Amino acid sequence: MFQQEFTYETRPVRVVFRPGAAVTATPDEAARLGLRRLLVVCGSRGEPTAREIADALGDRCAGVHAEARMHVPVEDADRAVAAARAAGADGCVAVGGGSAIGLGKAIALRTGLPLIAVPSTYSGSEMTPVWGLTERGTKRTGRDPAVQPRSVVYDPRLTLGLPVPLTVTSGVNALAHAVEALYAPDASPLTSLMAKEGVRAMTQALPRLAEHPRDEDARGRALYAAWLCGACLGATTMGLHHKLCHVLGGTFGLPHAETHTVLLPYALAFNAPAAIGALSVLRRALGADDVPRALWDLTGRLGASRSLAALGLTEAGLAPTARSAAGEPYANPRPVTVEDALAVLRAAYGGGPP
DSSP states (O other): OOOOOOOOOOOOOEEEEOTTHHHHHHHHHHHHTTOOOEEEEOOSTTHHHHHHHHHHHGGGEEEEEOOOOTTOBHHHHHHHHHHHHHTTOSEEEEEESHHHHHHHHHHHHHHOOOEEEEESSSOOGGGOOEEEEEETTEEEEEEOGGGSOSEEEEOGGGGTTOOHHHHHHHHHHHHHHHHHHHTOTTOOHHHHHHHHHHHHHHHHHHHHHHHOTTOHHHHHHHHHHHHHHHHHHHHSOOOHHHHHHHHHHHHHOOOHHHHHHHHHHHHHHHHGGGOHHHHHHHHHHHTOSOHHHHHHHHHHHTTOOOOTGGGTOOGGGHHHHHHHHHSSOOOOSSOOOHHHHHHHHHHHHHTOOO
16 A cells, blocks of 8 residues: 655755765865865774865865764764864865764764765765764764755765775665664655665675675665665664664674674564564565565675674673663654563574574
């Protein structure tokens, strides 16, 4: 039956997608937005690329701030905001993965400066108005139109050097956005189409990239999939899966993409009885009847960690994570008790088939 009641809001973002665009298109996007003093933010791994982009910006570059870290610690955000103000910046360019883009969003949230995103992983953060900050072991997230990048420059060549393990986990991170969008209470026919296509494109690209990491066509397909999956996340409400990941990342410092990769099959298995429509779409996209098992098989086959224990979490962390995840209201197809959340976490801690 056609979904006849829904709401879908488009946001003002311009996308440039082409090989080589990072250096050639970013200055054009800055000029189009009328920006004259841009602070370039990145992490240590992405600094060489960020400095190439800074050079391409020429006189429009007000400096490079290479201090982005996972989960955006609030003290990092404070320093980045101070750097932007000290440089007299009228905008920011975030170069890298979710950490760099998250730091750029923190600057935009505090200052209102427009943001240009140049992603080098498949996090999808560049397509969302979602921000996150970690303070004293707690990760807070929110939505604000001010943090939505005004321009996104996708350059598949930036991802050619992405190590295979990070390629796989970053890609599954993107899949998680699409999966939760399919059963979100504010899903729409358009987000469902984007989610299905994003899952299809990513699950086709990842096996190719595991064997041929510098396959530019597969890199382009994966980046295209990340765009779609990120757009789904930006338009819908997150559920149990993302809540657990945020708690584990903010409280225990677990790596973001790897945590998404481990948890996704188990969170989906828990929600499956209440997400029949989503499972039907995912079966067609993946060509598999048992979707949680198919995702678990895929990540294991591509060499990703399958358990929270392998990521460094101790068993003592399971109960407080479950209490935190169940103790706050959020949208999910099934109600989540502390016992439910703990069962999901225990399964993910053991790493066996969901």
